[in-house]
Amino acid sequence: MADALRTQIRDFILQNYLFTDDASALALDDSLLERGIVDSTGMLEVIFFIEEQFGVKVKDEEMIPENLDSVNKIAAFVEARRKAA
Amino acid sequence: MTHSIVSALREVAARRSEAPALGRRDWQWTYRDLDTAKYAVQAVLTSRRRGSRVALLVRNSPQYVALYYGVLAAGCVAVPLNAAERASVLARQIEHCGAELAIGEASHPEWPKLRAAIEPHGVQTLELSISQDCAAAFIEALGAAHTAPESYEPGKDDLAAIIYTSGTTGRPKGVMLSHGALYSNATAIIEYLELTSADRGLCVLPFHFSYGNSVLHSHLLAGAFLALEDNFAFPQVTLQRLQDEVITGFPGVPSTFALLLGRCRLADFDLSRLRYITQAGGAMPRALIERLRAQAPGVKIFVMYGQTEATARLTYLPPERLDAKPGSVGIPIPGVEIEVRREGRAAAPNETGEIHARGPNVMLGYWNDPAATAQVLRDGWLSTGDLGHVDADGFLYIDGRSVEMIKVGAFRVSPQEVEEVLAQIDGVEEAAVTAIPDEVLGQAIKAVIVPRAGVELQVMAVKAHCRQRLASYKVPKVVELATALPRTSSGKVQRFKLAET
Numbered sequence: 001m002a003d004a005l006r007t008q009i010r011d012f013i014l015q016n017y018l019f020t021d022d023a024s025a026l027a028l029d030d031s032l033l034e035r036g037i038v039d040s041t042g043m044l045e046v047i048f049f050i051e052e053q054f055g056v057k058v059k060d061e062e063m064i065p066e067n068l069d070s071v072n073k074i075a076a077f078v079e080a081r082r083k084a085a
Numbered sequence: 086m087t088h089s090i091v092s093a094l095r096e097v098a099a100r101r102s103e104a105p106a107l108g109r110r111d112w113q114w115t116y117r118d119l120d121t122a123k124y125a126v127q128a129v130l131t132s133r134r135r136g137s138r139v140a141l142l143v144r145n146s147p148q149y150v151a152l153y154y155g156v157l158a159a160g161c162v163a164v165p166l167n168a169a170e171r172a173s174v175l176a177r178q179i180e181h182c183g184a185e186l187a188i189g190e191a192s193h194p195e196w197p198k199l200r201a202a203i204e205p206h207g208v209q210t211l212e213l214s215i216s217q218d219c220a221a222a223f224i225e226a227l228g229a230a231h232t233a234p235e236s237y238e239p240g241k242d243d244l245a246a247i248i249y250t251s252g253t254t255g256r257p258k259g260v261m262l263s264h265g266a267l268y269s270n271a272t273a274i275i276e277y278l279e280l281t282s283a284d285r286g287l288c289v290l291p292f293h294f295s296y297g298n299s300v301l302h303s304h305l306l307a308g309a310f311l312a313l314e315d316n317f318a319f320p321q322v323t324l325q326r327l328q329d330e331v332i333t334g335f336p337g338v339p340s341t342f343a344l345l346l347g348r349c350r351l352a353d354f355d356l357s358r359l360r361y362i363t364q365a366g367g368a369m370p371r372a373l374i375e376r377l378r379a380q381a382p383g384v385k386i387f388v389m390y391g392q393t394e395a396t397a398r399l400t401y402l403p404p405e406r407l408d409a410k411p412g413s414v415g416i417p418i419p420g421v422e423i424e425v426r427r428e429g430r431a432a433a434p435n436e437t438g439e440i441h442a443r444g445p446n447v448m449l450g451y452w453n454d455p456a457a458t459a460q461v462l463r464d465g466w467l468s469t470g471d472l473g474h475v476d477a478d479g480f481l482y483i484d485g486r487s488v489e490m491i492k493v494g495a496f497r498v499s500p501q502e503v504e505e506v507l508a509q510i511d512g513v514e515e516a517a518v519t520a521i522p523d524e525v526l527g528q529a530i531k532a533v534i535v536p537r538a539g540v541e542l543q544v545m546a547v548k549a550h551c552r553q554r555l556a557s558y559k560v561p562k563v564v565e566l567a568t569a570l571p572r573t574s575s576g577k578v579q580r581f582k583l584a585e586t
Binding site for chain 2: 064
């Protein structure tokens with residue numbers, strides 16, 4: 001389940017920002033910003049993706065790098081929010 | 086003595102040595118730190134000949150600022166590179182301006198590739214880590230020489246910086262800015278924004294971009310404090326800083342404010358100390374301005390206009406005229422003249438023509454490109470390539486562009502540059518790009534590609550090819566495959582029709 005979630009998030013980023021299916025292009029802990037993969041408008045799209053795909057509403061105060069700046073961080077955030085729900 | 090941003094910073098540093106100059110979230114550099122670090126950079130470069138170009142691939146940081154001012158103080162020319170750009174493009178710019186030295190940030194994703202591309206051609210490189218925040222660590226890493234550098238006093242027409250803008254791979258466009266241009270534009274901005282040493286700005290705009298560059302110099306010359314933010318991916322974090330760090334001024338481009346108002350509520354923050362907001366980098370929809378005003382009541386909003394070829398700023402709309410002159414970019418800044426021309430003569434009020442500008446901030450020309458320079462600089466006047474009109478009260482309005490150019494966010498993109506990259510793809514018969522409207526960025530890029538007969542092109546592979554060679558914002562958002570491009574009877578591609586297909 002957790003792995004499926006990570007794969008889904010990684011695939012979204014690979015296809016929409018790196019334009020590839022090659023999973024080796026993005027490590028799960030890679031910083032999306034430091035590596036220049038996602039920019040400011042891209043991050044907004046990532047947030048929309050999380051909300052639509054996983055049915056998780058991202059609150060204003062949750063839009064911080066600690067929740068969103070890597071595949072693992074996004075997955076952990078989505079899991080925590082699902083448990084809390 | 087000629088005034089320059091270097092001599093002005095020296096005076097500010099002497100007067101306000103203990104005052105904070107630049108800061109990130111949890112630490113700051115004082116003016117003394119900045120001056121000392123700048124001096125160390127100057128010492129390292131002191132043996133270089135005057136006018137030698139030094140390229141910088143360093144993201145917004147106090148270290149970047151020390152490098153920039155140190156390069157100028159040493160009599161060299163700063164070439165700040167676009168940190169969003171790819172190594173192949175940057176290598177071509179370094180070759181084009183004949184830089185002898187490139188200084189790069191070790192953790193920048195493109196730096197290793199850039200080094201590998203330029204070192205074989207004899208360009209020296211200096212790699213710096215800027216992860217450590219204090220000025221002393223930076224100075225130590227520079228390995229500064231112990232000889233005191235000579236003091237260099239530039240003339241006002243001496244070349245200070247080259248900013249590359251919207252050229253093509255084959256023909257990079259390097260805007261040459263003089264010491265006099267940088268100084269005069271910064272002081273004019275200080276005057277109309279009424280910047281003082283009590284001001285505290287927050288800058289999310291990259292310094293390699295003329296707007297960010299002008300925010301930097303105007304704050305330092307005013308002896309003010311400038312808080313730095315690496316990116317604008319988390320507007321919430323930026324808003325928190327506006328509150329916590331008691332920020333008085335916030336510059337942005339239309340997409341900055343679209344993102345800021347998109348998901349966040351400004352009312353949740355105490356922004357009572359915020360004195361003004363500036364907006365440049367393309368037209369901002371009126372509705373967005375109104376939302377910004379409603380959410381930030383009492384904050385002065387300065388709508389402004391300019392371009393890299395004019396250092397940064399040409400006009401501003403006094404905030405109290407925002408209602409009287411909706412849609413206007415205002416009046417010339419101190420020292421600048423604006424003239425709208427139509428068929429070679431000055432246009433009448435309200436008559437649309439090409440906007441021309443004259444003033445001490447106008448560029449010296451494009452580096453090593455007299456033909457391109459002659460096209461836009463004549464008798465001291467700069468043809469901006471923008472169409473506009475001036476009303477009976479002398480207020481300027483922008484009506485469009487006479488030159489083909491796409492503006493993604495606030496960044497200019499030459500359609501030819503993207504088309505060159507598309508044409509390299511195996512199986513592409515021909516390709517053309519155009520602008521399509523984008524809710525956040527104002528414009529996005531659409532590519533229409535005609536594949537060679539019998540070739541099946543994958544859209545994702547086309548985008549991947551572009552991403553490897555172009556900054557992300559230049560990658561077409563929409564890629565459409567077609568059997569032919571729309572053309573006029575004379576065979577010219579009709580870009581405006583590409584958006585419709």
